Amino acid sequence: MLVEAGVTDARLYGADEEGYGMGAFFLLLDDPEVYGMPPDPEVVTRKFASLWGPAAAAAGAMALGIAAAFIGGAR
């Protein structure tokens, strides 16, 4: 209908994408930025592995590093 009305660059913003959405979506008539919204929003908490993985690795490295500080004399 919008296309018929000559509005050719409207878009659905925040609609389901790759299996999940943001829980809300909007029909926008221009780029999202123009409305003060991010063009490619993401739910950051869903990056569980890339958030906690490096932290676990860094924690392990720190523990090993502290143990290594005692190599070659504990005093």
Add this chain to the structure above:
Amino acid sequence: MDRPDLSVSRDSGDDYPSYYGRPVIKEPVWSWEIPWYFFTGGLAGASSCLGFVAGLTGNRWLGRTARLVSLGAATASPILLISDLGRPDRFYNMLRVFKPTSPMSVGTWVLSSFGAASSIAAATDVLGILPYLGRVAEGLAALLGPALSTYTAVLVADTSVPVWHEARRELPLVFAGSSAASAGAAAIILAPAESGTPARRLLVGGAAVEVAASKAMKRNLGKLSEPYEKEEAGRYEKLSTALTIAGAATVAFAERRRKWTALGGALTLAGAAAKRWSIFKAGFQSARDPEYTLKHQRERLARRSTEGRRTETFGGNGRAT
């Protein structure tokens, strides 16, 4: 039928569209206590590990010093957090749930159990009572310590603040190096010089990791590293690098000369604190400026459309790039 002009304003005077140049995301609401908590939490976590290994290897004085440092820093941490929250019962309310996807919830539990364990470890050691309980508590504190030192990096990375979120792979290592260096530094300042060699090695190693991981982080951030280089964050960043390198160099060449190692330790501690402040401030600076949220996401979007995934626009002219 003519298209009605519904556009708001593309023109903000910049080379990318935005809503009158206004920020897209809100700045965090954290106050000054938070970067200091990152510092004390990191120091406490790494110190408990240092104390544990020192105990295992029979270095009694280093062990006791590190345990007391850990206790002190672990005591300061919840005070800082409660001061940021405003009321003690808000901290207590955090303990009523455990939510693995929330770094703040995980952190509250880690900090609370760590605080209990490190208090028992330090108390049994100093009072010379219940050695078995003390060893169990110390082991627990040493296990939780590395988590306490690094989870705070996840705390900032698990936000929409671009310079934090996009640095999520390197930030924990920056925090780990900085924490290790500060644990070594505190132990050097407080422990007798003849038992401080492992602490000196730890300081130098941790400082090297801190500086190298920060460099790698900024390289991988590309254009998003700018907030780390300018204004307040930039000043803290330069200060941190200079202090950390100077501190590590002083300690490396001072051997067991007490005054010099203490000076090097103090410089390193200041460098570690400045590092947390730099990261903290960079997040605020990048949130304030829509450029960092918008340009970065535009580029990501463009990358993805060329890869051929996504882009469903209503009306189908594919203008999402």
